[in-house]
Amino acid sequence: xxxxxxxxxxxxxAQCVFLAPQAFELHGEEAxxxxxxxxxxxxxxxxQAAAACPVQAILLGEAVSRGAR
Amino acid sequence: xxxxxKEGRIVVVGASLTxxxxxxxxxxxxxxxxxxxxxxxxHPPYDRPPLSKQVLFGEVPANATALPMRRDPEAEWRxxxxxxxxxxxxxxxxxxxxxxxxxxxxxxxxGTRARPWPNAQEAALDGVLTLRTCxxxxxxxxxxxxxxxxxxxxxxGFTGSEIASACRERGLDVTVxxxxxxxxxxALGGTLAKLAAAMHRNxxxxxxxxxxxxxxxxxxxxxxxxxxxxxxxxxxxCVVAMGAVRNVEWLAESGxxxxxxGIAxxxxxxxxxxxxxxxxxxxxxxxxxxxxHPLFDYQLLSLEHWHNAVEQAEVAAHNxxxxxxxxxxxxxxxxxxxxxxxxxxxxxxxxTFSDHxxxxxxxxxxxxxxxxxxxxxxxxAAVTVDMAKSLEYYQDLIETAAQFPPVAGxxxxxxxxxxxxxxxxxxxxxxxxxxxxxxxxxLPDRRLAMMRPAV
Ligand SMILES: Cc1cc2nc3c(=O)[nH]c(=O)nc-3n(C[C@H](O)[C@H](O)[C@H](O)COP(=O)(O)OP(=O)(O)OC[C@H]3O[C@@H](n4cnc5c(N)ncnc54)[C@H](O)[C@@H]3O)c2cc1C
Ligand code: SF4
Numbered sequence: 001x002x003x004x005x006x007x008x009x010x011x012x013x014a015q016c017v018f019l020a021p022q023a024f025e026l027h028g029e030e031a032x033x034x035x036x037x038x039x040x041x042x043x044x045x046x047x048q049a050a051a052a053c054p055v056q057a058i059l060l061g062e063a064v065s066r067g068a069r
Numbered sequence: 070x071x072x073x074x075k076e077g078r079i080v081v082v083g084a085s086l087t088x089x090x091x092x093x094x095x096x097x098x099x100x101x102x103x104x105x106x107x108x109x110x111x112h113p114p115y116d117r118p119p120l121s122k123q124v125l126f127g128e129v130p131a132n133a134t135a136l137p138m139r140r141d142p143e144a145e146w147r148x149x150x151x152x153x154x155x156x157x158x159x160x161x162x163x164x165x166x167x168x169x170x171x172x173x174x175x176x177x178x179x180g181t182r183a184r185p186w187p188n189a190q191e192a193a194l195d196g197v198l199t200l201r202t203c204x205x206x207x208x209x210x211x212x213x214x215x216x217x218x219x220x221x222x223x224x225x226g227f228t229g230s231e232i233a234s235a236c237r238e239r240g241l242d243v244t245v246x247x248x249x250x251x252x253x254x255x256a257l258g259g260t261l262a263k264l265a266a267a268m269h270r271n272x273x274x275x276x277x278x279x280x281x282x283x284x285x286x287x288x289x290x291x292x293x294x295x296x297x298x299x300x301x302x303x304x305x306x307c308v309v310a311m312g313a314v315r316n317v318e319w320l321a322e323s324g325x326x327x328x329x330x331g332i333a334x335x336x337x338x339x340x341x342x343x344x345x346x347x348x349x350x351x352x353x354x355x356x357x358x359x360x361x362h363p364l365f366d367y368q369l370l371s372l373e374h375w376h377n378a379v380e381q382a383e384v385a386a387h388n389x390x391x392x393x394x395x396x397x398x399x400x401x402x403x404x405x406x407x408x409x410x411x412x413x414x415x416x417x418x419x420x421t422f423s424d425h426x427x428x429x430x431x432x433x434x435x436x437x438x439x440x441x442x443x444x445x446x447x448x449x450a451a452v453t454v455d456m457a458k459s460l461e462y463y464q465d466l467i468e469t470a471a472q473f474p475p476v477a478g479x480x481x482x483x484x485x486x487x488x489x490x491x492x493x494x495x496x497x498x499x500x501x502x503x504x505x506x507x508x509x510x511x512l513p514d515r516r517l518a519m520m521r522p523a524v
Binding site: 008033 | 129140406411
């Protein structure tokens with residue numbers, strides 16, 4: 001599973017950082033950085049984080065598969 | 070017949086952010102025909118912003134930024150295949166390898182590439198790099214991990230500044246050479262450029278402004294560069310961050326209005342041909358497009374922003390499968406972000422479309438502020454530094470063409486500096502980095518130091 005955050009929309013509320021600290025971190029006061037590739041064992045937490053984002057800036061989904069033709 | 074627009078053959082050229090989001094939207098809105106996505110990179114769509122941030126910090130591998138799909142676009146992906154031409158009469162996309170692909174409607178989403186160092190021999194030196202693709206990022210991250218003596222970054226735009234910030238984060242010595250008077254000045258004007266320069270220096274960047282790099286030196290390997298002020302910078306790695314070039318060469322014979330500033334289209338993403346007549350079946354979106362925006366005097370904007378790519382891709386997709394009366398304009402207010410030196414810089418509107426600015430909240434000293442930009446007495450842009458939550462308020466002022474300077478007390482605090490000062494956006498031709506928001510129509514005469522008090 002992959003994550004992308006629409007950082008034009010993100011307001012740095014940091015809910016995601018509290019809920020899934022392995023996937024999201026703040027750099028400085030409010031610059032959000034995420035780890036785009038989510039290991040299986042973190043899926044649930046990341047799902048919760050995405051659901052909790054007050055501006056719904058977090059998108060989860062599968063990547064287009066490598067062998068796509 | 071309108072019903073038929075949901076069927077037929079659609080080809081998307083460019084398999085990145087714009088291409089993927091458009092493809093998803095086509096299916097979401099009921100397109101049932103065949104969809105082919107052609108992309109010259111071997112990789113499935115991936116996200117570029119982390120390449121100059123997390124990836125260079127060494128936190129995320131360069132090949133781990135694949136974009137999530139919102140839904141499977143059920144497309145035929147032709148990855149690693151370059152489009153070499155568009156036959157708009159025969160309605161075919163020509164490919165470097167393989168049969169031409171016929172289309173009923175085509176979306177051009179070929180984006181940009183890094184502007185290379187102009188001297189090809191010097192550019193070929195080992196250690197001279199650019200940053201646009203995940204392969205570029207993998208190579209740069211590897212070179213940074215090897216612990217070079219010094220990194221030279223040519224260009225103090227957003228990408229160059231983020232690279233310099235990552236180098237300092239890793240404890241590496243770094244020199245930034247910028248032809249303009251300060252980093253980011255081309256995109257944000259004089260006030261915030263002062264802050265940018267201070268951030269570079271406070272974080273230990275060796276910042277050289279108003280200099281040109283005259284030569285890159287080395288025998289096989291890059292060893293250093295000469296500057297126009299007579300000095301020399303010894304370094305093992307050189308990153309050329311001199312802005313982007315639009316991927317339009319493949320359209321040279323297409324008869325479309327494709328040039329160095331991108332492909333001109335209408336607000337509904339339909340491409341213009343070279344006579345300025347709008348086409349019916351060729352659409353454009355993302356970094357490669359230029360489009361008119363009513364908030365900015367209908368000048369053609371070319372933006373290199375993630376958010377614009379997403380919004381415009383969706384408008385293009387919608388319009389590709391709907392008849393005229395149901396088509397939508399691309400009216401999103403431009404918005405982008407950058408994170409560097411631990412600061413979160415966010416922008417709405419077009420900061421270069423301005424004659425004056427005012428610090429509406431916070432201060433340069435606090436490194437936390439909101440700067441509002443005005444043009445002829447109305448608000449046209451706002452940039453926040455570590456004040457993202459205020460941005461929405463200013464976006465509203467831009468959308469409603471509110472008067473500039475904004476009335477005191479309109480925000481949660483009175484303006485920190487009551488007096489608007491010239492926005493001081495220099496002529497882009499004197500900079501190494503182009504502005505990220507480029508106004509490519511006639512430029513407003515910003516030097517017209519006319520104070521416009523509240524009307
Ligand atoms: C290092 C970096 C950091 C960034 N950081 C930020 C940021 O912090 N904030 C922000 O708002 N934006 C940022 N951006 C900009 C953002 O990534 C772009 O706006 C976005 O990628 C645009 O998407 P696009 O699909 O229009 O174009 P692109 O991503 O450029 O994709 C175009 C694709 O088309 C392919 N292509 C080109 N020509 C052909 C051809 N003839 N045939 C087939 N395929 C072709 C290209 O190889 C490429 O894969 C950053 C960009 C980079 C490079
Ligand atoms: S919860 Fe949403 S708004 Fe808050 S930091 Fe995370 S992504 Fe941004």
